[in-house]
Amino acid sequence: xxxxxxxxxxxxxxxxxxxxxxxxxxxxxxxxxxxxxxxxxxxxxxxxxxxxxxxxxxxxxxxxxxxxxxxxxxxxxxxxxxxxxxxxxxxxxxxxxxxxxxxxxxx
Amino acid sequence: xxxxxxxxxxxxxxxxxxxxxxxxxxxxxxxxxxxxxxxxxxxxxxxxxxxxxxxxxxxxxxxxxxxxxxxxxxxxxxxxxxxxxxxxxxxxxxxxxxxxxxxxxxxxxxxxxxxxxxxxxx
Numbered sequence: 001x002x003x004x005x006x007x008x009x010x011x012x013x014x015x016x017x018x019x020x021x022x023x024x025x026x027x028x029x030x031x032x033x034x035x036x037x038x039x040x041x042x043x044x045x046x047x048x049x050x051x052x053x054x055x056x057x058x059x060x061x062x063x064x065x066x067x068x069x070x071x072x073x074x075x076x077x078x079x080x081x082x083x084x085x086x087x088x089x090x091x092x093x094x095x096x097x098x099x100x101x102x103x104x105x106x107x
Numbered sequence: 108x109x110x111x112x113x114x115x116x117x118x119x120x121x122x123x124x125x126x127x128x129x130x131x132x133x134x135x136x137x138x139x140x141x142x143x144x145x146x147x148x149x150x151x152x153x154x155x156x157x158x159x160x161x162x163x164x165x166x167x168x169x170x171x172x173x174x175x176x177x178x179x180x181x182x183x184x185x186x187x188x189x190x191x192x193x194x195x196x197x198x199x200x201x202x203x204x205x206x207x208x209x210x211x212x213x214x215x216x217x218x219x220x221x222x223x224x225x226x227x228x229x
Contacts, residue, residue: 001169034215036152043202043222044144044152049215055208087152091214094166096142096154 002026002090006099012107019075021102023088028068032092035064035073038101039084048073049091078104109133109218111203116223119193129186129203129220137181140164140206142216143188145199145225155201156188170196193227200224 003026013019023033031051036044046055048064051071061076075082083106088099115127129141143155156167156177165177176189186203200222207217 032214036216038152043219044216045219046208046215046217049208049217050212053214055215055217089152089154089215094157095168096157098152098154101151 001095002029002093002097004088004090004097004099006086006088006102008102009100010103010105012105013078014107015078015080017078017107019078019082019104021073021086021088021104023066023071023073023099025069025071025090025092029090029092031067032090033064033066033071034089034091035062036087036089037082037084038087044087047086075104109205111205111218111220113201113203113220113223116201116225118226118228120229121194121227123193124189124191125193125225127188127190127201127203127223127225129188131184131186131205134205134218136184138210140213141179141186142204142206143177143186144202144204144216144219145197146202146222147196147199150199153199158186190225193225195227198225198227 005024033051035048038044052064063074085101085103087101110132112130140159142157158177174192178187202222203220204216205218
């Protein structure tokens with residue numbers, strides 16, 4: 001199975017900050033990487049697919065990059081509604097493994 | 108609007124069975140691969156199973172293989188998860204999710220249900 005490792009596990013940031021989350025795959029996955037946002041008590045929401053494609057309706061302050069084994073999710077200017085947990089997921093092979101999550105907290 | 112609604116969760120004793128359902132609406136259910144994903148309390152996301160649009164392909168996580176069975180009824184726009192020989196570690200919120208956003212590309216899970224809670228406890 002492909003292991004997905006996110007860093008950091010949590011980050012404290014302020015409204016307006018730029019936040020970057022990284023995700024590393026244990027083997028190459030080309031551009032098969034998705035990012036999700038989960039607010040406590042809610043279902044995950046798709047933000048980015050195919051490593052860098054923005055899902056319809058998602059604000060442009062979210063962006064994704066990378067290929068192969070190293071990927072990043074960037075929030076260019078943090079807004080109050082962005083405080084949540086973010087997960088990466090590889091979509092290159094089965095099982096569709098997720099990272100352990102990165103919690104973005106209010107500083 | 109595009110919607111997935113899970114049902115069938117509850118409290119069940121170890122070793123017993125439970126059947127989850129996921130009712131889909133607002134999109135052509137019969138052309139999309141569908142998934143089950145679970146999340147144990149205060150834990151991360153774990154992919155559980157998938158079924159292709161025509162039901163020909165099924166795939167399971169090792170943790171549920173041989174105990175869980177995924178199925179679908181395209182005439183009723185419904186996805187199912189039959190869970191047998193339940194163990195404590197199966198306690199989780201179970202979500203169904205739709206493949207997307209581009210049909211057939213398997214890029215991501217673009218629509219999720221609200222989840223249904225399964226608690227395995229004696």
